[in-house]
Amino acid sequence: MTQPLPAAPWLRYLIAAAVLAALLALALWPARxxxxxxxxxxxxxxxSFEAEGRARMQQRFVLSAPVAGVVERLEWEPGEHVQAGQVLVRLRPLASPALDARSRAQAQAQAAAAQASYAAAQAEAAAAAQTAQLAASAADRAQALAAQGMVSAAALQQAQTQRETSAQRAQSAQWSQGSARYQRDAARAALLAHDPARPGAAALLLRAPIDGVLLRRHLQSERAVPLGEPILELGNPQALEVEADVLSADAVRLRPGMAVELLRWGGPATLKAEVRRIEPAAFTQVSALGVQEQRVRVWLALRDEPAAWAGLGEAYRVQARFVLRSVPxxxxxxxxxxxxxxxxxxxxxxxxxxxxxxxxxxxxxxxxxxxxxxxxxxxxxxxxxxxxxxxxxxxxxxxxxxxxxxxxxxxxx
Structure with missing residues (x-):
């Protein structure tokens, strides 16, 4: 029977060297x-940078007692819509002593001044409405000419901005007129409350000076109130602005008209806004980490249509992103x-x-x-x-x- 030949010694050495070389190459191979x-x-x-802000109604009005009296129970609830001229409060004046000649002259002068202020506000509202109508007509003409290539895009944008600005001023003038009308009626009521020729005067009807929404009710049950006591607070939900507290180091880089984006306000889309006003004085605020910070209040104007931010209300939280520079x-x-x-x-x-x-x-x-x-x-x-x-x-x-x-x-x- 044939025996297998033993392997040559050099072959065993060659295999061992190959294994060692492979191990060495594996060890020295660079790691990835x-x-x-x-x-x-x-x-x-x-x-850009971000700051926390709060939505504010530009036009708010506090309905207060023009004379001391008893307010009947209020049936209105916060969030209800009211129309200008609608009766909101019934106030029964308390018995008041007759005014002396000097006090009565002062009350008459206040009533006359209130009447003059109302007349001026009425004229301003009419002028603002006419200006808004002219701006709307100019914007429509510019849009028609732009479609024909006869007006530049910049001129069209300027006309549209003028239309929006004029419409906002007209709305603000209407609110001012309503406020002046309420002040006139309050001055007249205060004068009549001290008239000795009108004993047992009927209840005063406090009407809504403007169209809006009831924001806050300072009392509900029937009770006596002094002169000037706040009763109801009204606001216009269609005229919102945003108040943001910005670090003073960031505020120095802001300018009116800069673009702002409103994020995380609860709606599905990002809202467009712009810087409207920067207050000149800062205030000290303590951060969540206990650090004192100097902050500046910045007011922002919304640029989207009211339908885009439907549901946003008074003091609602928003996150404002200020765009300082942009390179496309x-x-x-x-x-x-x-x-x-x-x-x-x-x-x-x-x-x-x-x-x-x-x-x-x-x-x-x-x-x-x-x-x-x-x-x-x-x-x-x-x-x-x-x-x-x-x-x-x-x-x-x-x-x-x-x-x-x-x-x-x-x-x-």
Missing amino acids: HLVDHATVRQGTVRE EALYLPSAAVFRHRSANGAGGAGGTRTEPGWAVYRIDGQRARLQAVQLGLQGEGRVQILAGLQAGDQVVLHPPRQLSDGAWLRLR
Whole structure:
């Protein structure tokens, strides 16, 4: 029987050497870093900041007692709509002593001044309504001419803005007229309450000075009230504005007319607004972390139609995003891709352009990471504008780990 020949010693040595070489190559093979990546894109980059705000009704009116008396039980509930001239409160005046000659002259002068104020408000309301009508006609003509290419887009936008502004002024003038009418009636009632020739005067009927919604009821049951006691508060839900408390360091960068977006107000869409007024005085506010902050009250005007923010009411919370600057059609990256790096100081970007010291990214070249200095522009909302160093379509590493280096092998998620 034939015995197998023993393996040559050199063959065993060769196999052992091959295994050792494979193990050594495996140990020395460069590790691949598992990383996230993003693509350089073209779009809008904006610089903005956010602040918390509250919706306010521009036109509010407090219905108060013109004379001391007893208010009958109120049947109105907050949220109910009222019309101008509608009876809201019945007030039975208390017995009042007769006025002396001096006090009666003062009451008559106040009644005459209230009548003059009402006449002036009535004239202003008529003028504002006429101006609004003319602005609406001009906007309609501009729109027709723009459709024929005879008016520029800027002129059309100006005409439309003028129409909206005039309509708001006319509405505000109507409210002022209603308020002046109520002040006139209150002055007359106060004068009649002290007239000795009218004993046992009938109850005074306090009517709604304007069309609106009942916001607040200061009392409900029948009780006596002194002169000037607030009874009801009315407001116009179609004329809302937003009050935002902004850090003073941010407020110095704001200007009237700047664009604002209203977020997280409860509706499905983002509302458009603009800065209307910036108060000149700041106030101190303690933050949730216990830090004292100087804040400035900024008033915003809504630019969407009332149907867009239906349901938004008095003192409702909103989040206001102030847009400071905007660059359309810019190359941008997520801000998580850029970092400071010593080797980026003084490095050249694409085409030999000098870049901003210190900023760099890891550009993905095949399966390797290439350290690339970049020059940054506008930054905001999680995006950074790329001025030099990259091109549209380049891929870069997001959140680069500290152990990543130039030329390292990558494995993309």
